[in-house]
Each structure stands twice: as structure tokens, then as C-alpha cells.
Amino acid sequence: MTPWILGLTGGIGSGKSAVAQHFIEQGVHLVDADQAARWVVEPGRPALAQIAEHFGAEVLQADGQLNRAALRSRVFTDAAERRWLEALLHPLIRQEITDYLARAESPYAVLVSPLLIESGQHELTQRILVVDAPEQLRIERTIQRDQTTAEQVQAILKAQASREERLRHADDILVNDRDLDWLRSEVERLHTFYLSLRGGQP
Known part of the structure; x- marks a missing residue:
């Protein structure tokens, strides 16, 4: 059976890379648009x-x-x-x-793309998972990770699809505002659910 495709996206600092890594650990085939x-x-x-x-x-x-x-x-x-x-x-x-x-x-594959919606790459997918987090937390994470300034992060936020636009396309939303252990267990829960789907739909 052909695997169905899950689109994984999220704004800068949302933690989509960590989520992607957890899917790989579950043995899911993953391609990174970047x-x-x-x-x-x-x-x-x-x-x-x-x-x-x-x-x-x-x-x-x-x-x-x-x-x-x-x-x-x-x-x-x-x-x-x-x-x-x-x-x-x-x-x-x-x-x-x-x-x-x-x-x-794998039964499904993941396409990770920060510009999944804007680039039209979501058309390649059957289901979309958006990793979300409060904006302030996303800004703090990005400043720490990239050693950048709040102004630079704000500029990137503006260039990416608005959060509302992303969430409007989402089939599933993962709010990543806790620790990594919790995040891993959420990905495992989603993975179990995704294995039960045919073509990405219940």
C-alpha cells in the first residue's frame, strides 16, 4: 500500500525539528523541504x-x-x-x-516544511500537523537557539504564514509548551493514531 503523507509545519521556534526527530525515532520516513x-x-x-x-x-x-x-x-x-x-x-x-x-x-511518511502552506507543498500531503506554541515562547527559543535579536525573529515571523493561516489548514495541532519528555509522548500518541488511518483520514 502506498504510504500517505503527513505535512508537518510550524512557525519559527515552535519546535517542529524536535517533533520531526521524534517521528524519525518511531521509524517514520521523513523528508525535510529545507x-x-x-x-x-x-x-x-x-x-x-x-x-x-x-x-x-x-x-x-x-x-x-x-x-x-x-x-x-x-x-x-x-x-x-x-x-x-x-x-x-x-x-x-x-x-x-x-x-x-x-x-x-513506513505506513505514512512525513514532509517537514516551514513554508508548507505558503509554498503550496501542502498539496502533496493528505493530512497536516501544525506544531504551535505561544509567540513569546517561540521568540525566546529562537533567540537562544540562533543567538539572534528579538527584532530579527519578529521579521521572520512576519515573513512566515500567519499563525491563523497555518492553524486553519491544520488537521492536528500539537501545542509544544512543555518539556521534551512530554513532547515525545505526544508524538508517540499521534504516531499510534496515524498508524490507524487509511490515506490520512479516519
């Missing part, structure tokens, strides 16, 4: 050559890897360039995710 986004621009992949041709050699590092900071500064200030890049990368990332999910041998 990793897929890195794979498609590795040296030797066609996307990297197209990016270098379009933006010029300054978006490459000396070793031929993508210079993310240089590329970011080019597309953040220019909406047309950002759209060009997204039009190139989104279908490739989607293909990478689809290929990887197709290799799943």
Missing part, C-alpha cells in the same frame, strides 16, 4: 548552473558552491529576481520531495 532546497542547488546540479548564468559568478563561492548570502542579498531587494528564482527552484524542490517520499516504506 534539505531538498539545499540538494537542488548543489554543484553539478542543473539549477546551480542556471543560477550562476542568471546572476553571475559572484553568487558562487571559490569552491563552486552556492554563495547563499550573496544570492539572498540579490533577491531580497528585487521582487522580480526573487520570482525568477522561485519559478526555477520550486518545481525542482517539489520533484526532489516527491522522489524522496516515493521511497518511503
Whole structure:
């Protein structure tokens, strides 16, 4: 039977990486959209050559890897360039995710993506789990993790889908405002429930 796909998302600092790790520990096949986004621009992949041709050699590092900071500064200030890049990368990332999910041998597989809703990747899934936490807690966690400032975290929060938008798409919501042991037991509970589903629906 083909595994059904669970979309896992949550705002910055919600703890979706910890939740993802617990699913992996349960033996669930998991693909990370952020990793897929890195794979498609590795040296030797066609996307990297197209990016270098379009933006010029300054978006490459000396070793031929993508210079993310240089590329970011080019597309953040220019909406047309950002759209060009997204039009190139989104279908490739989607293909990478689809290929990887197709290799799943667990009864269901997980697609982790911070931009699951915004990128349209939720269309690849049959069910959506949103990891949520109070905003203040998310800000504190992110500042601790990334050694960043509250202002920078607020800017990222604004760029991501609003919490309401995410929750509106959610089939399941995991409020991560306690400790890791509790979180692990919640993932185990969800995992047991998910194993009982056919095609992601009760």
C-alpha cells in the first residue's frame, strides 16, 4: 500500500525539528523541504548552473558552491529576481520531495516544511500537523537557539504564514509548551493514531 503523507509545519521556534526527530525515532520516513532546497542547488546540479548564468559568478563561492548570502542579498531587494528564482527552484524542490517520499516504506511518511502552506507543498500531503506554541515562547527559543535579536525573529515571523493561516489548514495541532519528555509522548500518541488511518483520514 502506498504510504500517505503527513505535512508537518510550524512557525519559527515552535519546535517542529524536535517533533520531526521524534517521528524519525518511531521509524517514520521523513523528508525535510529545507534539505531538498539545499540538494537542488548543489554543484553539478542543473539549477546551480542556471543560477550562476542568471546572476553571475559572484553568487558562487571559490569552491563552486552556492554563495547563499550573496544570492539572498540579490533577491531580497528585487521582487522580480526573487520570482525568477522561485519559478526555477520550486518545481525542482517539489520533484526532489516527491522522489524522496516515493521511497518511503513506513505506513505514512512525513514532509517537514516551514513554508508548507505558503509554498503550496501542502498539496502533496493528505493530512497536516501544525506544531504551535505561544509567540513569546517561540521568540525566546529562537533567540537562544540562533543567538539572534528579538527584532530579527519578529521579521521572520512576519515573513512566515500567519499563525491563523497555518492553524486553519491544520488537521492536528500539537501545542509544544512543555518539556521534551512530554513532547515525545505526544508524538508517540499521534504516531499510534496515524498508524490507524487509511490515506490520512479516519
